[in-house]
Amino acid sequence: MARRTRECAEETRDEILNAAERLFYDHGVTRTSLEEIARAAGVTRGAVYWHFRNKIDLFEAMQERAERPHGEFMRRLAACETDAPLPALRDACCQAMRLLAADERRRRVYAIVTSRCEHVAEMAGAAARKRQIKDQVISRFTHVFEHARHIGVISPAWPPKVAAQCLFSLILGLVTDWIERPEDYDLSRRGPACIGVFFRALGAEKPRHGLPFAARRTRVPPIGMTKDGR
Amino acid sequence: MARRTRECAEETRDEILNAAERLFYDHGVTRTSLEEIARAAGVTRGAVYWHFRNKIDLFEAMQERAERPHGEFMRRLAACETDAPLPALRDACCQAMRLLAADERRRRVYAIVTSRCEHVAEMAGAAARKRQIKDQVISRFTHVFEHARHIGVISPAWPPKVAAQCLFSLILGLVTDWIERPEDYDLSRRGPACIGVFFRALGAEKPRHGLPFAARRTRVPPIGMTKDGR
DNA sequence: ATGTACATACATTCGTGTTTGTATGTAAAG
């Protein structure tokens, strides 16, 4: 074990993170001990405690390493306020989902953060980061939809905030659904399919009179909210 | 502690489940010991081990107790294939979200299952139940949308399966987003608002020619999928 | 009198944090 130079130390650190990723993903965070992580990385707990203060520190380092490509998405969102904002926004969202589906590491870490660990007080850091990202994304979405409304390329039926919340929730739901069983679900296909139709609907207007579609046989019920609709 | 009759035993069991709910929600599943649960319920671990085989058994009992009202939603979905399927489906979904938001117990248990426990091998039972419910819901959704397409009350732009996946993911995303910080998010308002506009869009058709909305100033970009849309 | 519904006590395992030991790298001094 003659690896004491700086680069070798970095390599050790990376392999510890790799091992933690695999074990966290397979057995959950609390059920994997630092001993197991060390063994899987070919070192001992001494090395782990050298590079990280404790398990939470290791966990956050793992998360941080995987979240770096996220900035790209934000930058692309910021560039959406062109004269064709909706296709740009749609393509940015689809691209983000495809990137997530293609990046094994991000997929695993996202699965760990969402479903292989417990969101409790210790994880306050991770929760805060997550919330911050969400607020940024929704804010960006809202700006884009406001811009779209301003230049008249979105149906007035969609208030910008509602559209932003819907788009965010739709993506969140797609990813949440997919992340649980990625093996029987191709996010890079189904995601864009749903997003595509959704954006088509954003640009569509309500039918003027009661008979919009060919096969119509019955009377059109009112589409607005009923008593249930608050 | 003279409570040895059968009803009292049931009461003890319920209070153990109540205590488990609170503690699981506040501190996560793995970080709360059976000792703590017993103390919070005013008993000892002896009582806990009398009523439940172990922590997982207790966990599943807690989940089962909270999930009972779910059957109501399925029954309501089954009754949606009328001549106004979309409003019926929309109202069923909105109602389900309102019920969830109003039921403190279901809310807490849902939060526990999604974010206060680790989805690992031991939880296979919970995962299987969840998946089964999801498959049922999507299947029902699909049937309703097929029926809607058949009687011509939904835009042909929405294939039934895509519509079902979208609706499911939208709801899942809304609930997932809400459950993390229910205090700054009123699901019973924001949920139906999004669902309402979404269903309006389901019934809307694509604009015929390039200038659908009043404030139009720029050229309309094509709304279909681009190269990215796969 | 027997089973129910618990309480109490015990044994054991497991993971963590810390401490100590040690070989190697590395930079300054001679």
Next chain:
DNA sequence: CTTTACATACAAACACGAATGTATGTACAT
């Protein structure tokens, strides 16, 4: 260009608490 001195990068051992499962005790109900 050595040698010295110290920091680095771990390994190994220890101490401790915490949680679990089980075994046993016991009061009450029927």
